[in-house]
Amino acid sequence: MAEAERIIGTPDIPDASGAGPEQSEERAPADGSGANEAGSSVAERPKGKRRITVLFAVAAFAYALDLVSKLIVVAKLEHHAPIEVIGDWLKLEAIRNPGAAFGFGEAFTVIFTVIAAAVIVVIARLARKLYSVPWAVALGLLLGGALGNLTDRIFRSPGVFEGAVVDFVAPKDFAVFNLADSAIVCGGILIVLLSFRGLDPDGTVHKD
Secondary structure, eight states: OHHHHHHHTOOOOOOTTOOOHHHHHHEEETTSOOBOTTSOBOOOOOOSHHHHHHHHHHHHHHHHHHHHHHHHHHHHTTTSOOEEEETTTEEEEEEEEOSSGGGOOGGGHHHHHHHHHHHHHHHHHHGGGOOOHHHHHHHHHHHHHHHHHHHHHHHSTTOTTTOOEEEEEEETTSOOBOHHHHHHHHHHHHHHHHHHHTBOTTSEEEOO
């Protein structure tokens, strides 16, 4: 888990004595405040409770939306003809997918289950260092999506940790997916954008 945190790049929160000179020169607060006389700046840590609340609120919303949509699809659409939403370009079609997102890797169901569980644990550990609302939204989307598909892996047939995920969004000439997959992809894209902008999960901004 520590290696996963290192790869994501979440820095540790400094203690009450403040960051050292080297840290002060490398990082600046997101709002540009806190500059000292030498021209360098130290990021002041805002209270993290609101950020953690955002993370779990987004995760709960994404998870609930995915769970409800799958319940409806299984009850109303499975074993029925696909529903055309936009002609042949977009259909709703119930598919049981034992593989990863978008139907890849059907032979590694158990491995994908373990990966999803590991992602959830890593995000939960990163939450204690989270001081950025955009990062809270991104990680919340990842967490909600991972929980949604993990629920299928555990509770759906053919068995625990081998369950097939319910997919139902079927664009033309593309893999069938679900709302959990969409949340994971959107969260990943947002993380890439935040990284390019130099914004860290602790609310500081890189000065490269």
